[in-house]
Amino acid sequence: MDQPLHEPGLALHVEDLTVAYQGKPVLWDIDLDVPPGVMAAIVGPNGAGKSTLIKAVLGLVKPAAGHVTLFGRPYKQQRRRVGYVPQRSTVDWDFPTTALDVVTMGLYGHLGWLRRPGRRERAEAMEALAMVGMQDFAGRQISQLSGGQQQRVFLARALVQQADVYFLDEPMAGVDATTERAIVAILRRLRDQGKTLIVVHHDLQTVRSYFDWLVLLNVRVVAQGTVGDVYTAKNLRQAYGGQIALLEREAFLADEGGGAGAAAEDKDGDGQGRGAAVLPLDGRR
Amino acid sequence: MLAFLGDYTIQNVAIGAALLGIISGVLGCFAVLRKQSLLGDTLSHAALPGVCLGFIVAGARDLGAILTGALATGALAALVVLALTRNSRLKTDAALGIALSLFFAVGIVLLTYIQRLGNAAQGGLDSFLFGQAAAILRGDLWVMGGITLVAVALVAALWKELKLVTFDPVFAASLGLPVLALEVVLTVMIALAVVVGLQMVGVVLMAAMVIAPAVAARQWTGRLESMVVLSALIGMAAGVFGALVSALNRGLATGPLIVLAVSALVLVSLLVAPGRGLLWEAVRHRRAARNLKSQQVLTTLYRLAAHHGAAGYRSEQGSLDTYHGLHTRRALARLAARGLVAPVRHMPQEAVHWRLTPAGVAEAERVLGRLDEERA
Numbered sequence: 001m002d003q004p005l006h007e008p009g010l011a012l013h014v015e016d017l018t019v020a021y022q023g024k025p026v027l028w029d030i031d032l033d034v035p036p037g038v039m040a041a042i043v044g045p046n047g048a049g050k051s052t053l054i055k056a057v058l059g060l061v062k063p064a065a066g067h068v069t070l071f072g073r074p075y076k077q078q079r080r081r082v083g084y085v086p087q088r089s090t091v092d093w094d095f096p097t098t099a100l101d102v103v104t105m106g107l108y109g110h111l112g113w114l115r116r117p118g119r120r121e122r123a124e125a126m127e128a129l130a131m132v133g134m135q136d137f138a139g140r141q142i143s144q145l146s147g148g149q150q151q152r153v154f155l156a157r158a159l160v161q162q163a164d165v166y167f168l169d170e171p172m173a174g175v176d177a178t179t180e181r182a183i184v185a186i187l188r189r190l191r192d193q194g195k196t197l198i199v200v201h202h203d204l205q206t207v208r209s210y211f212d213w214l215v216l217l218n219v220r221v222v223a224q225g226t227v228g229d230v231y232t233a234k235n236l237r238q239a240y241g242g243q244i245a246l247l248e249r250e251a252f253l254a255d256e257g258g259g260a261g262a263a264a265e266d267k268d269g270d271g272q273g274r275g276a277a278v279l280p281l282d283g284r285r
Numbered sequence: 286m287l288a289f290l291g292d293y294t295i296q297n298v299a300i301g302a303a304l305l306g307i308i309s310g311v312l313g314c315f316a317v318l319r320k321q322s323l324l325g326d327t328l329s330h331a332a333l334p335g336v337c338l339g340f341i342v343a344g345a346r347d348l349g350a351i352l353t354g355a356l357a358t359g360a361l362a363a364l365v366v367l368a369l370t371r372n373s374r375l376k377t378d379a380a381l382g383i384a385l386s387l388f389f390a391v392g393i394v395l396l397t398y399i400q401r402l403g404n405a406a407q408g409g410l411d412s413f414l415f416g417q418a419a420a421i422l423r424g425d426l427w428v429m430g431g432i433t434l435v436a437v438a439l440v441a442a443l444w445k446e447l448k449l450v451t452f453d454p455v456f457a458a459s460l461g462l463p464v465l466a467l468e469v470v471l472t473v474m475i476a477l478a479v480v481v482g483l484q485m486v487g488v489v490l491m492a493a494m495v496i497a498p499a500v501a502a503r504q505w506t507g508r509l510e511s512m513v514v515l516s517a518l519i520g521m522a523a524g525v526f527g528a529l530v531s532a533l534n535r536g537l538a539t540g541p542l543i544v545l546a547v548s549a550l551v552l553v554s555l556l557v558a559p560g561r562g563l564l565w566e567a568v569r570h571r572r573a574a575r576n577l578k579s580q581q582v583l584t585t586l587y588r589l590a591a592h593h594g595a596a597g598y599r600s601e602q603g604s605l606d607t608y609h610g611l612h613t614r615r616a617l618a619r620l621a622a623r624g625l626v627a628p629v630r631h632m633p634q635e636a637v638h639w640r641l642t643p644a645g646v647a648e649a650e651r652v653l654g655r656l657d658e659e660r661a
Contacts (some may be wrong), residue, residue, distance in 0.1 A: 058459045076461070084459040091453045095318060096509050105449050109460035114442060139508035157456075 008072030011036040011165050011196035012057065017066030019049070019056050019162060026052045028219050030066065034236060036164075040213035041201040041227075043241050044119045048218040051087065054167045058084060070165055079109060083163035085154050087170050093143050098140040099153045103128050106160035127155040132186060148179030155183060165196045184210050192250040206233060298418045298532040300426055300526030302543070304484050305494060308433040308478040310520030311440055312511045313499035315471050324363070324472065325380065327385040328480045329488045331362030333392025336413050336483065338397055346409055349534040350426055352480050362388045392488075416487035416540035419530040436474045440513075447471065450507055452585030484530060487540040494520060497547040506557035510544050525548035528533045575619070580652050582609065582616040583625060586641050587649035599629050599638035620645065 007013040014032035018025060021119040027049040034040050039067065042050050055061045059075050070078040104117045107279070111117060117125075132152040137145060151171060157241050158166055168187075170192045172180045187197050191212075201207060207214060207227065214230040216222040221238040223230045309325075316324055332355035339354025340346065342427065362384045369380035399410060412420060440447060449457045450467045458464045472644045475495065482491045502516035527543030556564050585608055590598035605613045617639055625645035629638050 055455075060455060060458050079459075079461050082459070084456060086453065086455050086459075090455055092318075092320075095452045096503060096507050096512050097448075097452065098508070101508075102452075105453070105456070108445055108449055108462070110458075114445070116445065144509075157351075220522070 004222055005072030006069045006264040007033070009036075010034065010069075011071060012198060013069045013072075014053075014057065015067055017053075017056060017068065018064045019052055020064050025064075025219060027063075029055065029205075030221055032215060032221055032224060034196060034213060034215075035074075036071075036196050037191065037194050038213040039114050039187055039199070039211050040202045041199050041208055041211040042214060042215045042217055043094065043204065043239070044217035044222075050217055050240045051169050053217065054084075054103075054169055054198070054200060058082070058167065080161075080251055081164040083158035083161040083166040085166070085168040085171055087173070088154060093145070093150055099134060099140050099142055099145065100125055100129065101162055102142060103156045106201065109161070125159055128160040129153075131159055133182060134243065146232050148175040149172070150164045151179060152181070155186065157188075161191075163195070163285050165198065167209055167228050168197065170200050170202060183221045202235070218227070235272065289368060291452075293423075294532055297421045297426060297526045298477055299525050301421045301429055302418065302528035303521045304426070304429045304433045304481045305478075306498070306520030306522070306524035307517045308436050308481050309439060309491075309494040309577065310498040310502070310517035311513050312471070312478050313495040313497075314474050314502065314509070314516050316475055316495055317499040318509075321377070322496045323381045323476055324366075327362055327366065327381045327388075328359040328472075328476045329482070329491035329495075330355075330392070331388035332359045332384045332483060332491075333413065333488045333636070334358045334395055335392075336488075337392060337395035338408070340399060340410055341395070348422075348428065348484075350366065350468055352428065352483065355480050355483055356376045356476055358388060359391075362472060363476065363655055365473045372539055375595050380396060385569055386388065389488075399604070406601060414487050414489055414533075415538040416483075416490075416543075418485055418487050418531045418539040418657045421484055427429070432477050432481050436477055439470065439474065443467070448639055457649070465537035466629070469573060479642075484522070485539055486543055488539070490540040493544040493547060495591070497544070497551050498523065501547070501551045501554040504554040516625070519547065519550055523550055529645050539548075549599075576614075577615075579619050582613050582640075583620055583649050584652055585609070587646065588627060590641060590646075597640050599640045602637050602639060605639070625649075 003201055009227055010033050012032065014030050017030040017032075019027040020100055026047075030053065032053075036225040042053060052061060056063050057070075057075065069073060070082065075082065100122065104121055107117060107121045107130070109122065111121070126138060127134060132155050134149060134152050134156060135155075137149060142153065151174075155168075155171065158168070166187075171183055171187075175183070187199070187210075190198055199211070200271065201211070208231055211227055213225070214227045215224045216230060216235055216239040216240070218239045221236040313325065315323055334356035335356065335358030336351050336605035337354075338358070339351035342354070365384045365387075365619070366377070366380045367376045369383065370377050375383075376457050396411065409420060413612055434562060446467055447470075448456070449460075450464055451473075454468075455465050457467075478495065479491050481489075486494055497518035498510070498516040501519050502512045504522055505515060506512050523546040526546045528539055531537050531539035531542050534641050554562070556562050582605060585605060586600055588599045589604075593634060602613065602617065604618070616623065617628075621628065621639075625642060625648050627642050629640055
């Protein structure tokens with residue numbers, strides 16, 4: 001603990017990170033900084049290494065090179081300050097347990113060995129369930145929950161960790177519109193409390209309305225910064241490469257739809273109008 | 286009956302079977318939930334070369350040496366599986382299959398080698414293939430009991446960690462739990478369960494003791510806590526039953542009898558367990574099909590009444606049959622039983638007519654209203 005802090009002002013600092021699966025690089029020479037208090041999206045095409053990036057940060061896959069710090073310290077010393085929501089599909093939801101029990105699992109790290117979750121832990125878990133609107137499903141067997149409800153349970157399990165940085169892997173994948181809105185509302189509330197959220201996101205259309213920080217990833221970091229600066233057609237084209245035809249239409253539509261709403265969205269008054277990105281598309285048309 | 290219970294051999298057999306049921310039932314839950322049912326199979330088959338090596342080293346049928354050997358080769362097989370899945374592109378099932386057949390083949394070769402030596406003491410060695418309950422001694426029980434106690438205590442102490450590693454190993458790792466070490470602990474404990482079951486069930490069918498009680502227990506409960514307890518009870522019941530039948534009819538192999546008993550419990554559980562049983566599924570399906578038909582007949586009556594502009598309009602059963610293309614008698618009877626329709630006779634000589642009761646009108650409107658909502 002006596003070591004000097006490395007980049008303590010950054011919620012997440014990644015330097016020269018390289019991860020390879022069976023000799024093939026999945027992430028190559030990643031340099032990445034996320035300031036505290038933002039809601040950051042990690043966006044990129046399939047196979048860009050989005051989930052791997054999170055896993056490497058959390059020490060779940062072993063990097064070939066590079067290092068990661070959270071608020072100036074390596075992850076191993078900062079576990080208590082990190083919450084994690086894995087992809088919903090990574091577990092078997094037919095496991096014999098209840099929603100409340102799954103949420104309680106978020107506290108196992110705080111409890112330490114041998115100690116059992118007791119009344120206090122259950123109360124905390126109930127509180128987290130209530131925050132995601134699932135308090136009525138506490139005793140429900142998890143296989144009987146819908147996909148969206150399962151996702152909320154996973155989110156509650158991370159909330160109960162009372163972390164400063166949250167990593168979420170595709171929390172909006174395969175959930176209905178209502179759940180997606182509910183999840184975004186919860187994430188925004190966390191950000192407003194000063195927490196940092198780092199979210200792997202798959203839907204380009206909603207990036208500008210949901211997030212204020214953006215990392216475009218395709219094995220390397222294509223661009224990073226405020227959404228306004230990074231969400232440009234040039235960057236997107238660079239990140240998505242071959243899928244460009246599809247993408248330009250999306251970017252264009254997003255621009256049309258986002259332009260009017262952007263000023264209204266900019267409630268936090270940080271001046272980052274989300275519609276500020278000037279797409280060079282118009283010039284060519 | 287008392288004489289039967291007082292019989293020394295019978296007591297030994299019953300206690301041994303109960304211990305086996307507890308340890309394999311408890312650990313089987315974790316193996317099954319981690320989708321590693323076949324790990325038990327591989328570990329038990331891999332115990333055979335250890336049994337033979339223990340015999341060769343000790344020069345006699347010494348249980349301590351034999352069980353130590355079984356544990357050692359079982360653990361070695363588990364290591365082989367781990368190394369294959371981590372360092373090659375083989376998936377777990379293929380690695381398990383390879384380790385199983387390799388170790389079992391070595392075991393059989395060693396077994397036949399020992400038999401050719403003509404050592405008089407080798408007599409009982411092939412009982413490890415299918416188990417022989419009557420051969421269990423009081424001293425063996427202490428070993429089995431000790432192992433079971435250690436395993437159960439370990440599961441109790443590491444309960445929440447084992448649960449989390451079984452449910453969501455990735456999240457467990459993010460919390461800093463030593464996932465690999467916990468998986469090794471689970472694997473070693475399953476190897477211990479196999480060792481406990483060797484004399485009783487034998488290496489060939491030991492896998493059933495790991496898988497079957499857990500599968501049966503899962504059908505009845507939605508909590509890991511109760512699943513583990515229930516699984517231990519089911520394992521005990523099947524073990525005691527099979528071992529007793531075997532001990533009372535000397536010569537009948539114990540392993541197969543226990544497996545038959547536990548399989549019967551699995552079958553019953555798969556069929557009738559509330560909520561998850563296949564029979565309940567069938568009942569639910571039938572009920573839903575019937576409900577649908579009743580609803581259709583009810584709404585047909587409603588529309589006929591609406592068409593004729595009279596809520597009390599009497600529809601003839603024949604026209605309802607024709608409209609639906611099948612007999613509506615039963616559906617009408619069910620609706621009548623719920624007080625939604627009532628039979629009326631237009632004229633004495635005519636066939637039965639049906640009209641909606643006020644409750645039936647309300648119900649039909651509710652059903653149709655819901656349809657409209659869904660369409661909107």
